[in-house]
Amino acid sequence: MSGSSIRYVPAVLAGKVARVATRLRGGGSAFPGYIANRLAPSLLQTLGGQFRYGVVFVLGSNGKTTTTHMISEILRAHGLRVFTNPTGANLPQGVTSALLAEATLTGRVRADVAVLEVDEGFAADLADVLAPRVIVxxxxxxxxxxRFYETERVADMMLDAATRASVRVVVNREDPYLSKIDEATLRSPVSFFGASSDVVGSSAHGLVNAADTRSGNAGTRERDAESEVVSVDGRAxxxxxxxxxxxxxxxxxxxHYAVDAAAALSVARxxxxxxxxxxxxxDGFSRMAPAYGRxxxxxxxxxxxxxxxxxxMFKNGPSLQLNVDALDGAPERVLIAVDxxxxxxxxxxxxxxxxxxxxxxxxGEKAHQIATxxxxxxxxxxxxxxxxxxxVEIMRGFAPASTGRQVWFVNYELMMIGRRILGYGDQEVARR
Structure with a gap:
């Protein structure tokens, strides 16, 4: 593979040592990448240029981690070796940290394709470094x-990054901002994904995408979908x-997971x-465990x-609403945690x-606000x-639920803390 070099040994070694140290302390997943990038500013570009099937970027206000996981598992089911950033470390230093975990000391990553969740605020700049073939x-x-002040600014960040895709841009037809993408500004063709009107209409609050406040049309532009959800029955x-x-x-x-799956199928194609x-x-979906905490x-x-x-896990109003809408009845035992x-x-x-x-x-620290x-x-x-x-001790003290399951609605930080309290500080136990 191109780009691996002895000159990266000090930076990669320093990053790997920092990774071991931070893992022993129980956090700091982005710090090793920060160290390595400071020592070797061209390392990330070299690491990203080695994949035979290229690099995929996954962008979005919600669903990045799940969709990244779905795409990765579909590609693995086709026999590809996939590199990804499974914990959602999606800033440049976090992506570098994830790459360091797989890289040899000379900067070689043994994978066929990289599927990366990327923060919208850094997507365009990171695309200039990693040259993604496909952006969703x-x-x-x-x-x-x-942080972002307004939703249209986030839309512009995604649309700006999309101009860097060299093979395909994959876009949500059901999103009022993204469905209006200007294909004349792009290097590559656009494919759309979505859900049928009957499927969306059957959800209590739809997909909760932000209304377009700038074009004069708050709704979506009509588009044909390459991948479309046509029926939903629980997880089937x-x-x-x-x-x-x-x-x-x-x-x-x-x-929301069904629509993410439609996006993943288009990307894999x-x-x-x-x-x-x-x-x-x-088959890849049938073997797929839930993404970390989802x-x-x-x-x-x-x-x-x-x-x-x-x-x-939820991190904002739309993600909480979509997850509440997905409940198949009021949970028998439920905890809500926000810090x-x-x-x-x-x-x-x-x-x-x-x-x-x-x-x-x-x-959580926001407990009284939630209670209000x-x-x-x-x-x-x-x-x-x-x-x-x-x-957690209070939840453990209840008589077992007749369903055999408690449901904990948690934000990201308390999801990690909760897993650790239960004795699972890493990702290996993810199951359905």
């Missing part, structure tokens, strides 16, 4: 306004992709070209055959929480306990 833009939803969905209808078993329930096989794609099941106690915790990793939780008042008939425990919102909605609360460790 999932959605523009109200998120991180304290059907997606028309090309000339085929492909049965898919989702790793977690919800319309353009990475693999003539090598794509619908049967292999369907519908993942972890034992509540040490007995792996006992009661389970389903982690449902300072979500600085402003005022968006909670825009989320319809009517699917809950109670919440057993509210925890639940109280306004008339939802009974069992305990407000800001300390996550104490909250």
């Amino acid at each position: 833009a999932l959605n523009v939803q109200v998120d991180q306004l304290y 969905v059907e997606i028309r992709s090309g000339d085929e209808v492909i049965p898919v078993t989702l790793p977690a329930r919800g319309l 353009h990475v693999l070209a003539g090598e794509f096989r619908a049967a292999a794609a369907s 519908g993942e099941l972890v034992p509540l106690r040490r007995d792996p055959a006992g009661e389970q915790v389903e982690f449902v 300072e990793g979500t600085p402003d939780v005022s968006w909670l008042y825009d989320v319809d929480l009517g699917a809950f008939d109670h919440v057993d425990v509210v925890t 919102r639940l109280a306004y909605a008339g939802i009974p609360i069992g305990v407000v306990e800001p300390d996550m460790e104490k909250a």
Whole structure:
């Protein structure tokens, strides 16, 4: 492969040492990449230029980690060796850190393709370094306004990055901003994915994508979809992709996951070209465990055959709404946890929480703010306990749920803390 060189040994070695040290301390996943990039500014470009099937970027307000996981598993089902950043470390230093985990000391990565979740704010600059062949833009939803200020700015970041794709841009037809992409500005053709109007209409709140506030048309532009969700029954969905209808078993329930799956199928088609096989794609989904903390099941106690915790991670109003809408009834045992990793939780008042008939425990540094919102909605609360460790002990103290499962709605930081309290600080236990 091109680019591997003895000159990268000091930077790669320093990054690997930093990675071991930070893992022993229980965090700091981006720090090794920061060290390596400072020592060898051209390292990331060299690492990214080695993949026979190129680099894929996954962008979007929500769904990046899940879609990255889906694309990776479809490609693995076709026999490809896939490099990815599975924990969602999506800033340049995080991507470098993930690459360092797989690289030899001379900067060689043994993989056929890289599928990378990328932060929208850095996507264009990172694309100039890594030269992605395929870029997928999932959605523009109200998120991180304290950082981005307005949703149309996020849309522009994605659309700007899309001009760097050399083979294909894959775009959500159901998104008011992204569906209006100007194909004349692009180097490569555009394919669209989405869901049928009947499928979207059957969801209580649709896909919760942001309305277009600048074009005079708040809705979407009509587009033909290369991949379209045509039926959803729990985790069993059907997606028309090309000339085929492909049965898919989702790793977690919800319309948003079905649409992510449609995006993943389109991306895989353009990475693999003539090598794509619908049967292999369907098989990849059937073997797919949930992405880290997204519908993942972890034992509540040490007995792996006992009661389970389903982690449902959210980071903003749209992701919470979509996950609440995906519930198949009010959970028998439920915990909601938010900490300072979500600085402003005022968006909670825009989320319809009517699917809950109670919440057993509210925890995290934002516990009292969550409890106030639940109280306004008339939802009974069992305990407000800001300390996550104490909250977990309360949940463990309940009689086992008749379903054998508790449901924990958590933001990213408390998802990681909760998993660690239960004894699973890494990703290897991800299951359905």
